[in-house]
Amino acid sequence: MRFSTNILIAICLTTSNVIFSQTTGNSAVSITLPVVTLLDIEPTGNFTLNFTAPTEAGLTVVNPAVNTTKWINYTSAIAPAGLTRRVTASVNQVIPGVNIRLQAGTASGAGGGTLGTSSGQVTLTTTPVTIISGIGGAFTGNGANNGHQLTISIVPNTYANLSARTNTPVVITYTITE
Amino acid sequence: MKFNSHFSEKYPLTKYLYIVILLVFSQCHKGQTLTVTGTSWAVPITTITEAGTNYSGTYQSAANQVLLAASVPLLLGSAKVSVHYQANPTWHNSLVLSTRRTGNGTTVCVLCTITGGTNYQTLTLTDVELFRIAAVLALGSYSNIPIQLQLSGVSVTIPATTYNSRVVFTISAL
Numbered sequence: 007m008r009f010s011t012n013i014l015i016a017i018c019l020t021t022s023n024v025i026f027s028q029t030t031g032n033s034a035v036s037i038t039l040p041v042v043t044l045l046d047i048e049p050t051g052n053f054t055l056n057f058t059a060p061t062e063a064g065l066t067v068v069n070p071a072v073n074t075t076k077w078i079n080y081t082s083a084i085a086p087a088g089l090t091r092r093v094t095a096s097v098n099q100v101i102p103g104v105n106i107r108l109q110a111g112t113a114s115g116a117g118g119g120t121l122g123t124s125s126g127q128v129t130l131t132t133t134p135v136t137i138i139s140g141i142g143g144a145f146t147g148n149g150a151n152n153g154h155q156l157t158i159s160i161v162p163n164t165y166a167n168l169s170a171r172t173n174t175p176v177v178i179t180y181t182i183t184e
Numbered sequence: 185m186k187f188n189s190h191f192s193e194k195y196p197l198t199k200y201l202y203i204v205i206l207l208v209f210s211q212c213h214k215g216q217t218l219t220v221t222g223t224s225w226a227v228p229i230t231t232i233t234e235a236g237t238n239y240s241g242t243y244q245s246a247a248n249q250v251l252l253a254a255s256v257p258l259l260l261g262s263a264k265v266s267v268h269y270q271a272n273p274t275w276h277n278s279l280v281l282s283t284r285r286t287g288n289g290t291t292v293c294v295l296c297t298i299t300g301g302t303n304y305q306t307l308t309l310t311d312v313e314l315f316r317i318a319a320v321l322a323l324g325s326y327s328n329i330p331i332q333l334q335l336s337g338v339s340v341t342i343p344a345t346t347y348n349s350r351v352v353f354t355i356s357a358l
Contacts, residue, residue: 031220032350033250034272035281035333037227041344044235079236083340117236119341143341148236 042083045093045182047076047156048149052175055160067168072159078110078138079153080182081145082119089184091141093122094134098177103167104160106130106176110137111155116147124154134181141182216263218355222250227335239338247286248330254317254355255325256296262318265301265355266311272348279347281307282334285315289329295320304334311354 053075058068082091095108107129113121120142128135138154146153158178162168225245232239256263269281285301301315317324333351 028217028219029215029356030352030354031218031252032270032352033220033222033331033333034224034348034350035227035269035335036224036346036348037229037279037335037338038346039229039338039340039342039344040231042232042340044232046235048236081232081235081237081340083342083344086343086345088343118238119339143339143343145238145340146236148234152236 039083041085041088042081043091043182044082045078045080045180047180048079048153049075049077053158055158057160057162066165067162069159069161072157074155074157075150076156076158077150077153078156078180079146079148080122080141082141082182083143090120090139091122091182091184092136093138093141094181094183095128095130095137096132096134096179096181097130098132098179100131101171101174101176103162103164103169105163106178107159107161108137108178109157111157113146113154115152117145117152119144121146122154127157130178134179137180216257216355216357217253217255218265218353219253220250220353221253222248222331225249225333227338229338232340238340241338242334242336243338244335245333247332248328249333250283250331250351250353251327252289252329252331252353253325253327254329255323256317256319256355257323262316262324262358263355264313264316264358265353267305267307267314267351267353268309268311269307270309270350270352272350274345275347275349276342278337278339278342279335280337281349281351282336283307283314283351284332284334285329286332287330289326291324291326293319293324296324296326298326298329307351314353316358 053073055070097106107127109127110124121144122138122141125137128137227243254265267283282304284304288298297318299316305312305314
């Protein structure tokens, strides 16, 4: 009987050691990704679009060459199930007799994610107009040759409204919004 | 039984010998143990300040972010420490956790060895072996084994919210 008791004690001791042996543990990792909404135009600086007077009576003014030096860069991080973003453009003033036209190209370069889609060519006014839409979590890459190339042109619309002017600065404002 | 009782009464020291043998026996059968300490890792995300750029993508914790204490009983000989991660409760598949052993920790066992796990091991939802401990002629016990964590795949393309996970370490027989 005593022998049986000893065996029982041995089993209990062994079992208890196994039961109370800790064989696993864990450590926590956390990361918080913030909402990000950034946009800029690369490279910085102004450009000039000058009409040229015709040299032959009866001809129209000669339109300036389109400007394709500017690129839109953006970084966008949105919340789960959040709304996509869009980019709008507007001018601070409209010049009578001419249209300022803008077209964002298809995104290219070093970017990734859900990049936006161009709205095609638009005519800029003082009211913001969407030029790129459907931007999700995305980044275009930084600098020229990354993002959406802008094609900006100026053309006469109503000749009757044209008037000679010099150095008329027009500011184009780009906004990324939901 | 009668013989046993008579035997004990005849040799009283035998009772204490039994106890010693039982204790030694039970300790020899003691399972391997693992204790995880250290601090939780809140990954310090660098704020993006330049439009068009993304996060750097890869972040490393301190070399001793996690400290493990592991012991292997003599009779078991050797054991392996495995690791996996668990979402707690939300994680994103694009976030890739890795871990590595950056040191041997400390031990009083001269002949014991700790091997493997010095290169980053990508974690999955199931256990992958990180390193092994071998005990030779003694209880193999290591403490303060330093573990470093790495997080890659951080991007603005991942929905902006908080993600949490647990890195789970497990010791088991080979």
